[in-house]
Amino acid sequence: MYKDTNCGEPRESTVGSQITVAGWVHRRRDHGSLIFIDLRDRSGLLQVVFNPEYSGSAHELAGSLRSEWVVQITGKVVKRLPGAENPELPTGAVELSVTGLVILNRSLTPPFEISDDIDVDDNTRLKYRFIDLRRPRMQKLLRLRHRVTHMMWDFLTGKGFIHVETPILIKSTPEGARDYVVPSRIHPGEFYALPQSPQQLKQLLMVSGVERYFQIARCFRDEDLRADRQPEHTQLDLEMSFVHQDDVMAIVEELYTLIVDETVPGSTISRPFPRLTYAESMERFGTDKPDLRFGMELSTITETAASSDARVFQAVVSSGGTIRGFAAPGCGNYGRRDTDRLVEFAKSSGAQGLVFIAIDESAASIDALEDDHIKSPLKKFLSVDVVKRLANEMGAKPGDLMLIVAGTARLVNTVLSNLRNEMARRLELVDNKDFSFVWVYDFPLFEWDDDLDKWEPAHHVFSSPKKEHMQYLDTDPGKVLADLYDLVCNGEEMGSGSIRIHDKDIQTRVFGVIGYTEDEISERFGQLLTAFTYGAPPHGGMGLGLDRLVAVLAGERAIREVIAFPKTQSAIDPLFEAPSPITDEQLEELHIRVVMPKT
């Protein structure tokens, strides 16, 4: 070993010991004859003093040290001079009085400082990710992620789960997201796909009698990126046999509570996790991933709004649309600037517009509302009576701002749920130490796709229809709810699972609703259906996003921050410069010809 002690370890109790440390020159303070170095390794910082009276040659060499040089230093741990202690550092009571210095490697001046305080462009950070990761914050995130996966291994092992690896090269199944594909050299014109998730494989493992499976599994999707989406992400994938929905939920709830308690000191988490049906969640929050840390629930005000003289409302209703809204507490005094921004925000979510009605705080109550208390661009179309009724329906109080969106149900919900989250941010209603988990369950199995003019799986095709809804499977698929459940935390989807179909006939009927032909079914899912005919146990499980979990635990917005080597929004790795062309020889070997898009 190049060192016998880590930089962060020396304390007053170890004063007098002779140690050797190794690490990076974090900062240099050169006083001419007296030179200070903050030496950094993964454990922290240690102040090192080069004093010519004790270390002539080392001191001379120290004059040449620069940021990020790698050095090995031998010396004696000494107590700092009285008044020279640094309470900011765990090692701040002591310092290393140097007797020997070895320069292990030199460094160019780094493109940016190794400091948490500095805000560097993402492209630069990723290009020099190996330096970016030296920053204490990034080191912390790497370790947090490790702790989380370690707890998953420990906990699930204790519950009788075994970790099984499934292949990365599998078969392309075009439903769901776009596949990443890998050409086959041995089979010209044929391709593997990278798994979007190990779904079918883990179900086969249930048929194999594994009973309790988990995997920290990499999943690949060739879709556009977001702050919370990367081309490859990691899931805690788990599956259990002989279980009902509650059994899966109980395991996950226990694990996630443990993880939050252990990794975020001072966190609050409510148990048992509250549960909402999909229908209730859509009704109250306009989304299937509600943030329960604050109120501002949505209300449907279609009839009342349409009864006003506002033609925008009437038009939307006569074309079958919906009008919904919520009250933003204390925002009744918003000026033009603020409301303009909200309108802009609503439009960026797809709204045609946003109607707001401000109620002045001087109103004694909603019942006592007078014309002077109301401010709205639609004011001349809104009688005091209508505003009163709207306020009552939306739970608005004097001083509040009512935000109203009209349009198709889907659009209204998208806009309002985004707006609700935005208002919570503006009003600072969210606390990062608060982990508000919620189970959303009873999802519909299918949803109608207007573009394709057919039923599509709402989540995935392997979820079991609820027993009492089986009767609608062929007659009214939209009515069929499934034993499908999502885990949501603070407005982010943390994972999704279901009790699976384990019966060949039911699975075939579900495929039939989506419109797969028998040939397509046997081509894509033959192996699973065949397995179902050999004694498949009832089973269910979940896929839980690891990146999102770690990001939520760390209070990070983008999962890029918790992935060691992520890609940019255009799916590029600036460090390796991937993707990249391959040689003509490689193409030939793979039987592939490239056709560039016309520009």
Add this chain to the structure above:
RNA sequence: GGUCCCGUGGUGUAGUGGUCUAACACGCCUCCCUGUCAAGGAGGAGAUCGUCAGUUCAAAUCUGAUCGGGAUCGCCA
């Protein structure tokens, strides 16, 4: 595929038609300095303002295209 924001020395920003021969902070280089810890002091180097085209007597600044980063809708679990 759409919309929005951003792109100026190594890093982060200021500058929104002429006064820019581009400013500031940090970093970097040289020198001084024995108690600093975001050390201090003195001096210095470093930018054709992402790229291309256009408007103009004149462009970092206006316009268009393009490239790159970010956010988001669609898409995606």
